[in-house]
Structure formats: C-alpha cells, structure tokens
Amino acid sequence: AKNRGRNRLVTFDETMNKEARMRLWLEIELQKALQNKGLEVWYQPKVSARDFSIHGAEALVRWKHPIEGYISPAQFIPVAERSGLIEQLGQVVMKEVFTTVKFWKKQGMLQGRVAINLSPQQFGNPNLIQYVSDLQRTTGVNPDDITFELTESAMLGENEHTIQMLNAIKKLGFALSIDDFGTGYSSLSYLARFPLDELKIDRAFIKDLETVPKQLTLIENIINLGKSLNMSVVAEGVETQQQAALLSNLNCDYIQGFHFFRPLPKTDLETILMKNFRG
Numbered sequence: 529a530k531n532r533g534r535n536r537l538v539t540f541d542e543t544m545n546k547e548a549r550m551r552l553w554l555e556i557e558l559q560k561a562l563q564n565k566g567l568e569v570w571y572q573p574k575v576s577a578r579d580f581s582i583h584g585a586e587a588l589v590r591w592k593h594p595i596e597g598y599i600s601p602a603q604f605i606p607v608a609e610r611s612g613l614i615e616q617l618g619q620v621v622m623k624e625v626f627t628t629v630k631f632w633k634k635q636g637m638l639q640g641r642v643a644i645n646l647s648p649q650q651f652g653n654p655n656l657i658q659y660v661s662d663l664q665r666t667t668g669v670n671p672d673d674i675t676f677e678l679t680e681s682a683m684l685g686e687n688e689h690t691i692q693m694l695n696a697i698k699k700l701g702f703a704l705s706i707d708d709f710g711t712g713y714s715s716l717s718y719l720a721r722f723p724l725d726e727l728k729i730d731r732a733f734i735k736d737l738e739t740v741p742k743q744l745t746l747i748e749n750i751i752n753l754g755k756s757l758n759m760s761v762v763a764e765g766v767e768t769q770q771q772a773a774l775l776s777n778l779n780c781d782y783i784q785g786f787h788f789f790r791p792l793p794k795t796d797l798e799t800i801l802m803k804n805f806r807g
C-alpha cells in the first residue's frame with residue numbers, strides 16, 4: 529500500500545510537470561508563430577433563421593503548427609491569455625478581419641457583420657480603444673460591419689471600467705455581443721445597463737433541445753428576453769436539422785453551427801459567397 533501511494537505521488541508530480549512543460553512549449557511555439565505570421569483567421573458563417581441564407585460570420589483564430597498540425601484554440605488561447613501573448617494575437621486577428629471585411633463589403637460579397645472574440649485580458653486593457661480606433665481609420669472598415677463578442681465573465685461585473693469600455697466601443701460605431709450567454713454570470717441586471725446589440729445562446733442550451741422539454745421553454749424565454757431588450761439573438765452550436773427548425777419556429781434571429789457551416793478558411797468562404805452572389 530505504501531509503495532502504491534508513493535507511485536501515485538510520483539505519477540501526480542509527473543502529470544503536473546507535463547502540464548507545466550506543455551504550457552511552456554505552447555507559449556514558446558506560439559511566440560514563434562506570431563513572429564512568423566503562422567496564425568490564420570477562419571470564418572464560420574451565421575445564417576438567418578428565417579431563410580437560412582448567410583448573414584454574417586464569426587472570426588476564429590487557427591494555428592497550424594509546422595510539426596504538430598492544427599492546435600485547438602481551447603488549448604492555446606488560455607496560454608496566450610496567461611502569458612500576455614493574447615495582446616499580439618488579438619491585434620493580428622483584428623488587423624486581418626478589418627482588412628478582409630473592408631474588402632468583402634466593397635465587393636458586396638457579404639451581408640451582415642463579422643464578429644471578433646475579445647478575451648477578458650484584451651477587454652481589460654484601456655489601450656484597446658485607441659488601437660481599434662486607429663485600425664478602423666487605417667483600414668477604412670465601416671465599424672458598423674464589425675461586432676465584438678465578449679463573454680459574461682469578460683465584463684467582470686458591473687464596474688465603471690466595464691461600462692466605460694463598452695460605451696467607448698459603441699461610440700466608435702462597433703456592435704457588441706454577449707457570447708456564451710447563460711454560462712458565466714449569476715445576475716441578469718447587466719442586460720439592462722450595458723449597451724449590447726446581440727445575445728448568443730451558448731451551445732450548452734442547444735445540445736439537448738430535442739430531448740429535454742424544459743430546455744425548449746428555457747430557450748424560448750431567452751429569445752424573448754433578448755428581443756424585448758432590442759438585441760438580436762443568435763443560437764450557436766446548432767448541429768441538427770431538428771434544432772434549426774425548432775429555433776426557427778421560436779423566431780430566433782440567427783443560427784450558427786456545424787449543421788450549416790464549419791469554420792472555413794477565408795478563400796473557401798469567398799468561394800461560397802461568390803457562388804451565392806452570382807446566383
């Protein structure tokens with residue numbers, strides 16, 4: 529028993545070590561990727577819940593490591609957030625998206641807005657406003673074509689900083705979306721106080737929409753809540769035809785999920801958009 533205990537302890541320590549080493553490796557490799565322009569931005573289209581036509585997209589960062597292949601954002605975003613690399617990563621994403629959206633809109637290729645995810649660390653930095661404002665001017669993008677997505681936890685409660693940042697982003701003309709709605713915050717009072725344009729219902733609510741009757745009631749009420757507060761409502765993580773039909777019946781505004789589109793490289797999305805464009 530003593531032996532086993534000791535072994536377990538050793539195993540435990542090695543696991544910790546492995547995790548720490550993994551984090552360090554990711555940080556070093558991510559640093560390299562940022563230097564070598566090794567990050568890409570992919571786009572997942574959203575569709576209208578009325579006619580299922582493409583309406584806007586979400587920008588999602590992708591990292592193809594030269595040896596390991598694609599590494600999931602779920603793995604490297606937390607590392608970027610803890611190491612401070614998220615600042616640079618976020619700027620790469622914003623530059624790419626602003627430039628691309630300017631082009632798509634000029635060509636008349638895309639309807640709706642493109643959404644950019646903001647980490648709590650990015651949102652917490654007051655320099656974000658100046659950066660975004662400068663980038664908007666140099667790229668010439670219409671801020672009305674861009675949405676910033678924030679999670680409930682990114683807004684860090686209803687303090688002065690949060691209100692000031694949200695108002696500053698709105699004042700520049702950008703739209704604001706609350707991401708992963710229903711997963712992060714215990715109070716709903718921020719919905720009345722914050723200038724939010726969109727509410728994204730988290731995938732967790734959609735998952736068992738067909739099998740858990742109360743889930744449908746819950747979603748119906750979230751949709752009505754969002755709409756009554758003048759927000760557009762997006763359902764994310766929609767994977768089946770039945771989920772899409774149910775959401776459509778509940779008058780959800782937009783749908784995002786693998787049932788319609790996976791995140792796509794820019795050129796793949798452009799091919800799809802051009803096909804639609806030509807009819």
Ligand code: C2E
Nearest residue numbers: 588589601602605621645646647765766767785786787791
């Ligand atoms: P998120 O903002 O909630 O993004 C949605 C995630 O759900 C994406 O994962 C997307 O690929 C995935 N997804 C979309 N439809 C479906 C579906 O039908 N079923 C399932 N199972 N999944 C679906 P991804 O791209 O791996 O990103 C994970 C998270 O990483 C994002 O969650 C976001 O929090 C973060 N992230 C991604 N790109 C960026 C970025 O450029 N900046 C920042 N700060 N965070 C990012």
Ligand code: CA
Nearest residue numbers: 586645677707
């Ligand atoms: Ca998001």
Ligand code: CA
Nearest residue numbers: 707708728764
């Ligand atoms: Ca989300």
Ligand code: CA
Nearest residue numbers: 679707708730
């Ligand atoms: Ca999320």
